[in-house]
Amino acid sequence: MDALILQVLNGLDKGGAYALIALGLTLIFGTLGVVNFAHGALFMLGAFCSVSFAKLLTISERVRDESVTFFEAYKEVPYLEIWWGETGKSIVDWAVPLSLLLTVPVMLLVGVAMERGLIRFFYKRSHAEQILVTFGLAIVLQEIVKSFFGANPIPLAAPAALSGSADIGSLVGLHGISYPLWRMIYFVFSLGVIGAVFAFLQLTTFGMVVRAGMADRETVGLLGINIGRRFTVVFGIAAVVAGLAGSMYTPILSPNYHLGMDFLVLSFVVVVVGGMGSLGGAVVAGFLLGILQSFASMTQVKAIIPGIDQIIIYLVAVVILLALPRGLMGRRGVMEA
């Protein structure tokens, strides 16, 4: 029983990341009708926003290390620590959560620039061409990141207070299930972001117009609403969501330049399993596949079906696509073929 709960927990953080990326993909597909193969790259850019932010905070000065008395030793001390002492130290420690301050505006800018600069020319082109041009863009983005940050993964630590394990089990009356705290935080964070996106779409006038545009773009346009501008904003939001997902994921998985490609393929599978164009489906499928993947990597399961952990997601996608042509929660008439 404990093992089962642990596996479910294991799947939640990864599932959260899948769900956030898939949510963005679905938003873009549902509003603009564009298949965005560069969405994984946006996730990766988010992660590197955190890396840059952490680097920025730890711009250091070489000072004499007083604790070493036998010989002259030097250490790097961040300026923040020199200026503000303990406060500065804790700011450096909280670099990853604080980096969201950088991630949000940067990703919004990137998203809007991408839509205005490239994607809008591809609304009327075929899906194959959209896939190809965004695939090219993804290569370009990841190569740019590679040339700045190198090819090796860059580790980032969660704040010291949040990097331990917590006895999650005691909350639900089971003891002895301890689990890394940051992963739980990531899960809650992803739920929060998903909630915010849904609230934005359901509760605001802007969101209502967007939903109307998703249902019937032409009619909304005829009503005198500039739907194009709203959709640009939606693309920006999708980019921000992917960036946030990547930014907060850095303590769990050290980012490197091809992080985006790894997640992209899986996220597409998630979107298809959830049902093209269904936001709820993307979220449900994201968590479902994350949990399934963690179950498949249990040693007991691997003993029965060797290698299942490597292919489970793709296998599920194949089965779902063949059995349920619209995915789990796909709407009728959206991309049925």
Place this chain on the structure above:
Amino acid sequence: MSTVTARPGPKRELLTLAIFALAILTMPIWLAPIGAGYPDILQKFAIFGIFAIGFNILFGFAGYLSFGHAAFLGAGSYAAVWAFKLFSLNAVFAIVFAIAVAGIFSLVIGYVSLRRSGIYFSILTLAFAQMSYNLAYSVLTPITNGETGLQLSGGDPRVLDRALFVTTSRLQPPDLFGIALQGWSGFYFCAVLLVIAFYVSMRIRHSAFGLTLLAIKSNQRRMGFTGFSAKPYLLTAFVISGMYAGLAGALLATTDPLAGADRMQWTASGEVVLMTILGGVGTLLGPVIGAALIKYLEQIFSSFNEALLHRTFDFLPGAADDVVTAIFAPFVGEGWQLTLGLMFMAIVIFLPGGIMEGVRRIAGASRRQRTGSSAAAREVGRRIPAE
């Protein structure tokens, strides 16, 4: 986009074939001035040309974008190396075996994937290719030798060689009835197969089967109304293009008897898509040109480094040399992928029809100048709306 024309006469076909064969076989001569006159790279042109021609049969003729074709290339490589190990070092045997294995493999994957079309088809093929790639790295290690890659070894049984009393030394590369397939003979072997592959694809394009594929591409639903079931035609096209990929994989293994799982990775699938697009989707010649161009540029760009750039721009005055070098440095050597990505985007944005479309436009423009406005009107009517 592609105009469906009546089948050209056999004379015309033979003429095309003769010109193509002549151009391919004399590549060592006319490509020497641009620094591609050596067998290693020409061999790559030919092998990836075959791969792209095969891919074009599915994507260009039938309009189905597969994102998992590298799986068949990888399967062909593995099959060929196994044929070398188990049966014989003769390349013919390995190639036949690899084509058969890739054919069966693509029959299975095609049968399942072709139940859907459009983007779903792309994702299904991508899923299958990723599955093959992951399995090749993990569970199938006894067959694929995991990360190390499958290699020949002295202890291989080579039953056929032994039965026919062909003596093979411990670590000898594959051959063709005793002719070593290294260097120039290796290139000519691949080149002859490329010419055959081109001829087969031309015959397919001009056959009733090829026209059916084109019709499926232009409107599958209408094909259904006329009583055609598209599925068997599509599956045939899928298997044929899978076999082409298997042939290419076998040739890769023949010229360098080592098969690794990275040949199956989806970036490799993306590369063949780019080759086809760059040359011209649906054209006969385009994929070959695209494949050669990409492999050529890859060679050129990745061999450059900063020192070499400095030497190239030496003729510029001091500071300008540094500036120009700094501008070009991110795009060469390790940064070749960046150039590839930019090229990919530029082609899709500005020239969706690829190089062949560009040639046609230039030819059309010069003809228009001569014959007046009637041709111009036709050209405008055919142009794709920009937005």
